[in-house]
Amino acid sequence: MNDDAYDVVVVGAGIVGAACADEFTRRGMYVAVVDRDMVGGGATAAGMGHIVTMDDSEAQFALTRYSQQLWQKLRPELPIDVEYDQCGTIWVAADEEEMIEVRRKQDYYGQRNVPTERLDAQTLTRLEPNLRPGLAGGLLVMEDAVLYPPCAARFLMERAQKQGATLHLGRSVAQAGQGRVTMTDGFEISANIVVNAAGAHAAKLTPGVEIKKRKGHLVITDRYTGFLRHQLVELGYLKSAHSISNDSVAFNVQPRRTGQILIGSSRQYRADQTEVDNGILARMLQRAQEYMPGLAQMLAVRTWTGFRAATPDKLPLIGPWPGDSSLFLATGHEGLGITTSLATARILVDQITGAKPEIPIQPYLPSRAAMEHAHV
């Protein structure tokens, strides 16, 4: 059983797959999207929905900043249930050592025209009165935002469909490459281009892709309007995200429009069960209460887990997969999938249409691993 030949078939209907489908169709290509479940599932359904400009490497900065600006431009078209809110991020410094890091970040962002404001202890308290006293200060990145990812993915996919994309949900993919995608029931879709946007499951589809699952936990509270105004992240977060092998937690909270608080974050390797890990959940919440003691008495309504797709060098894989001229990757976004989905789609489609990408693409090419090995 076959389907009409498409220009592109995208495997994965999460935020990255949806953004790719939207971008491909916008440029006039005939696109099919396949997912074993629904639109906006996987990590898209589980994650926090933070749009953040990161500074931990030039490549990370370029991609996140480009994409954050794309989200800003898209904002007027986003429906209300996407809950886009430019609340900004405050990177919280617990001590003077972390304030040095704040200054470094401020310089870094300043040199690259990202507006920020350094906050001393008093200003921090004024902006976020429910942070515990005694913190040193922080850095406010005012153009960062939050949104609700499942509805954002749905919006992008619906736009793609209006632009001619076809959507095949509830279809498990057995093989993707060599100009076609084959489902487990034998159904095949042919296309000139196959895009693996399968997130944490990308390695199953493309053997050799170095993607590992990194489990995260989140908790959401009842409504406490006014308790929290910005996304708050401790500067120690970067240590957590950088650790390759240890289980770690970091203080990271987000306000929802409803007044509910999203509490994170945790990272675990070698954990692929979806069950909530009570131990790491407890650690994560203890860390959060250390920064915001008022969380203690709040009602936690739900907890859940999700799997980020992590690569060895912490940069996503966006571009052609060596050895298969039809296969492209758009995956490995770890905790930045929501932020970088729009830019991922742009630079992927640029590579395919021959348009000039807005940012250098070498750091994200899947072939970089091979190139590195060649240099050893």
Add this chain to the structure above:
Amino acid sequence: MNRQPRQQFDVLVVGGGPAGMAAAVRAAESGHRVGIIDDNPAVGGQIWRGESEAGSEASKWIERLQSSGAIVLRSRVFQQPGQRILLAEGDDGIWELSFEKLILATGARERFLPFPGWTLPNVMGVGGLQAMVKSGLPIRGKRIVVAGTGPLLLAVAAYLRQHGAAIPIICEQASWRKLARFSAALLAQPGKLLQGLQLKREVGETRFSANSWPVAANGRTTVESVTISRSGKPETIPCDYLACGFHLVPNIELPLLLGCQIQNGYVRVDDFQRTSVAEVFCAGEPTGIGGVELSLVEGEIVGLSAAGRIAEASKLFGRREKLRRFARSLDRTFRLRSELRSLPQPETIVCRCEDVYYSRLRDQSGWRAAKLQTRCGMGPCQGRICGLATEFLFDWKPDSVRPPIFPVRVKSLSGLTGDSNLELCEITGGRS
């Protein structure tokens, strides 16, 4: 507040209704150290709710519980941190409770179906309104329409009349034919029949209307009238309250969390009320909706089993089987008719926690997609109310249970990892 180490019990009972009390009494009277957990201000569950009428069945069991030595822990179980340990949250903190044997007697809750106006204040469940009256709500002289399905309608209508309310009508969605068959089945259970006749007498001039269901609750800030369909004909009846509930559904969240096998929505148990999980028993409504007497006998069986008094437990099997036959006929009689699926209008709220309308849900592919796209089921009720409605309306299957199985304080989820110095409340015995 005292700092207490883990509290250990030979037998831990979750749920202080008839099944839980009977189990706790039997186990404690056998000399075991028994704890019984319930989140209501007083034991008795929903049906007995701290009843103190001298000489009643309820008060006899309550007194027996108080003298048995069982320790009452006013709290809610929310998590299982390890083998044979449960965490329960009380008013001032959490308890870490370890046990040799666990008895789940978590009871049942009412099923609510959405229809226009069902979210108006003073529209409550049937058991819900009864609970409010038992907690002091004055209803003398008030007009109360009772609607929905199940034996609770008649029982609660009689209760409300006893407390001075006027009940213009009882609307039962089951057909006359089904009810007639049910009544015939009661002939095999003289005790039940007598109860039924007594109730009928107590409701007196109240009209009892089968093939009837509510179509809309009307009013501005509270309910002022109910429009019902009686065999297809609409009728609007002024009222002060609408008590509406569609039978009972077992509370199986804790059994699910513990990994107990579920069959047709009920916890599977053997003759001694053992579940598929070692040292975990289940009694009462979660094994099959059957009312007070079945809950009591199952509670006694499980309490005796847990205490090792197997022979005495076995002697009760006959009574249990008879009552189970009644339970099965309950199930058949009060099944929901398909017309009830057409009650919600496009703007009728289905998820009350997140105010999600029917029209937004209709086109979703399933429970999970609906949750993610509309936030239905993501509120504090954790889908306990809307999950039952959407299961009936759209045939959606619920997803797996995760801790906490009730909303609890953030602090309660973050404690007790070995060297944590979280404080525990003092355990108080007897009356809570």
Add this chain to the structure above:
Amino acid sequence: MHMCSQITMTVNGAPIVVPSGTTVAVAMAIAGQICRTSVSGEPRGPLCGMGICFECRVVIDGKPHRPGCQILCKQGMDVKTDE
């Protein structure tokens, strides 16, 4: 323990007297006040009466989202409609 048979408390700023053994949700009803306002602004009151539906949430002594149907009134309690 000595128990008063009547309890004086405030509901949305106004004092009321209820018999001991009354739950907070019932006290709200007696005072003619709604327990909470829903996400879209609807007035809401108790539905299930057993602490499961969370429609009877009220603010008790400054603490939000307390289930009124499961909490007994205490002397001097201050109760307000929840958000």
